[in-house]
Amino acid sequence: MKYLKEYRDPVLAQKILNEIGKTVTRPWSIMEVCGGQTHSLVKNGIIDVLPSEITMIHGPGCPVCVTPMHLIDAAVDLALRSNTILCSFGDMLRVPGSKMNLLEAKAQGADVRILYSPLEAVAIAKDNPEKEVVFFAVGFETTAPANALSLVHAKREGVKNYSILTSHVLVPPAMKAVINDPLSKIDGFLAAGHVCTIMGNSQYYPLASQYKVPIVVTGFEPIDVIQGILMVVKQLEAGTYKVENQYSRIVREEGNKDAQMIIDQVFEVSDQVWRGIGEIPASGYKVKDDFEAFDAVKKFAISIDAPEEKTECISGEIMKGLKKPNQCPHFGKKCTPENPLGAPMVSSEGACAAYYHFSGTSIHA
Amino acid sequence: MCLAVPGQIKTIEELHGGLLRKAQVSFGGIMKSASLEMLPTAEVGDYVLVHVGVAISKVDEAEAKKTFDYLREIGEVGELEDIDEYLPKTE
Numbered sequence A: 001m002k003y004l005k006e007y008r009d010p011v012l013a014q015k016i017l018n019e020i021g022k023t024v025t026r027p028w029s030i031m032e033v034c035g036g037q038t039h040s041l042v043k044n045g046i047i048d049v050l051p052s053e054i055t056m057i058h059g060p061g062c063p064v065c066v067t068p069m070h071l072i073d074a075a076v077d078l079a080l081r082s083n084t085i086l087c088s089f090g091d092m093l094r095v096p097g098s099k100m101n102l103l104e105a106k107a108q109g110a111d112v113r114i115l116y117s118p119l120e121a122v123a124i125a126k127d128n129p130e131k132e133v134v135f136f137a138v139g140f141e142t143t144a145p146a147n148a149l150s151l152v153h154a155k156r157e158g159v160k161n162y163s164i165l166t167s168h169v170l171v172p173p174a175m176k177a178v179i180n181d182p183l184s185k186i187d188g189f190l191a192a193g194h195v196c197t198i199m200g201n202s203q204y205y206p207l208a209s210q211y212k213v214p215i216v217v218t219g220f221e222p223i224d225v226i227q228g229i230l231m232v233v234k235q236l237e238a239g240t241y242k243v244e245n246q247y248s249r250i251v252r253e254e255g256n257k258d259a260q261m262i263i264d265q266v267f268e269v270s271d272q273v274w275r276g277i278g279e280i281p282a283s284g285y286k287v288k289d290d291f292e293a294f295d296a297v298k299k300f301a302i303s304i305d306a307p308e309e310k311t312e313c314i315s316g317e318i319m320k321g322l323k324k325p326n327q328c329p330h331f332g333k334k335c336t337p338e339n340p341l342g343a344p345m346v347s348s349e350g351a352c353a354a355y356y357h358f359s360g361t362s363i364h365a
Numbered sequence B: 001m002c003l004a005v006p007g008q009i010k011t012i013e014e015l016h017g018g019l020l021r022k023a024q025v026s027f028g029g030i031m032k033s034a035s036l037e038m039l040p041t042a043e044v045g046d047y048v049l050v051h052v053g054v055a056i057s058k059v060d061e062a063e064a065k066k067t068f069d070y071l072r073e074i075g076e077v078g079e080l081e082d083i084d085e086y087l088p089k090t091e
Helices: A010-023 A035-043 A069-080 A090-094 A102-107 A118-127 A144-156 A171-180 A193-199 A204-211 A222-238 A257-266 A289-294 A315-319 A351-358 B061-073
Strands: A028-034 A054-061 A084-088 A111-114 A132-139 A162-169 A188-192 A215-218 A243-245 A267-274 A278-287 B005-015 B020-027 B030-035 B047-051 B054-058
Touching (some): A010 B061, A028 A035, A028 A171, A028 A193, A028 A222, A035 A054, A035 A351, A054 A171, A069 A084, A069 A102, A069 A132, A069 A162, A084 A090, A084 A102, A084 A118, A090 A102, A090 A111, A118 A132, A132 A144, A144 A289, A144 B054, A162 A267, A171 A188, A188 A193, A188 A222, A193 A215, A193 A257, A193 B047, A193 B054, A204 A215, A215 A222, A257 A267, A315 A351, B005 B030, B030 B054
Parallel strands (some): A028 A054, A028 A188, A084 A111
Antiparallel strands (some): B020 B030, B047 B054
16 A cells, blocks of 8 residues: 555546535535645646536635745845845746746846755755755644754754745634635635644634634545545535544544644744735744744844735735636736746746646637 | 655654654655654554654544545445445555
């Protein structure tokens, strides 16, 4: 058992789809919160074969997409400093800033490096003591422990030339913001399985009961996503609104306590600006004072005032589920992965990129 | 961004006097190192979920099978009677 191919069996997928078809009696709108699930739905063609009663709404669960433009600009400014090595995950490099993106900064000679793990950035800092190494640490709760761990390592090993520029966002406050949007009409949620792997399921019980929406913690393989949809539909048809865990092979009820401890050591909850959506209270992490020597915002006195963005990108409406990517006038025309107007066309988890790369004629504009 | 992949721990190395445990994890034959600092009880042979160089969860085989038990129970007994063909095989 390798825990991958078992969850990709097309015959089994069809059987669960049949069961969804037998269960559903009326239209339902279900939001998959995580961009990884959006990609699974589109890449595997699931979205094309679901019963017509079910509308999937693509949620804001793409940290690259919601990182505010002023932080991209800050990363670009840091990268262009002569004594700095700016490291990040690959997805961040093409996200447009107000003047340029990180890839263009690299083309101008900046030392911008794509890393697999923030822990590698600490090693780069040790190898380059004469340089400042900054890791552009974006992510949801899933990535927070690894980013926090890099600071714990740097502190323990006395690495003084390492810092992180954080853009950390939290899922439950975003789900609440999306439900509270007067235009949204979400009947149920697939919650993000890997976020729950870290944080557990407890934060979702108050959401489910307050807003009377079923929430199913769901994985990412085709069978996971289809089963998650079936579990939500069964609840909707029965009129229940419980929190269920489809992804129990990975997600423990209490999450990963060791990971939560590392987050608590380094980060504290703060208000956070979401690109395209605006500020959401208590929806992000900032570096605690104990680790302020490793906080790039303080170390380099970066202004964190968010200027108003002027853009033709409708990412806010996309991420609140009010519009589909192919309903944007620029989709596939003025806005492509090579020349994106906004982040959802860039990221490997962005809804627009998923539609652009994987959708057939049925969902193209 | 939240992409995480299951792989099997092949070896574990202890650094800083056991303070830091680092594993070599096989992803279908491709080896990558992963920190075990958030999974103190993980052992060689375990399947773990790895995200950006850090193992964040041990895969629970009994729970993995429950997914398929659930499918067996959903009422389509007739159509799913051959489900054993699709059930994960233990190595």
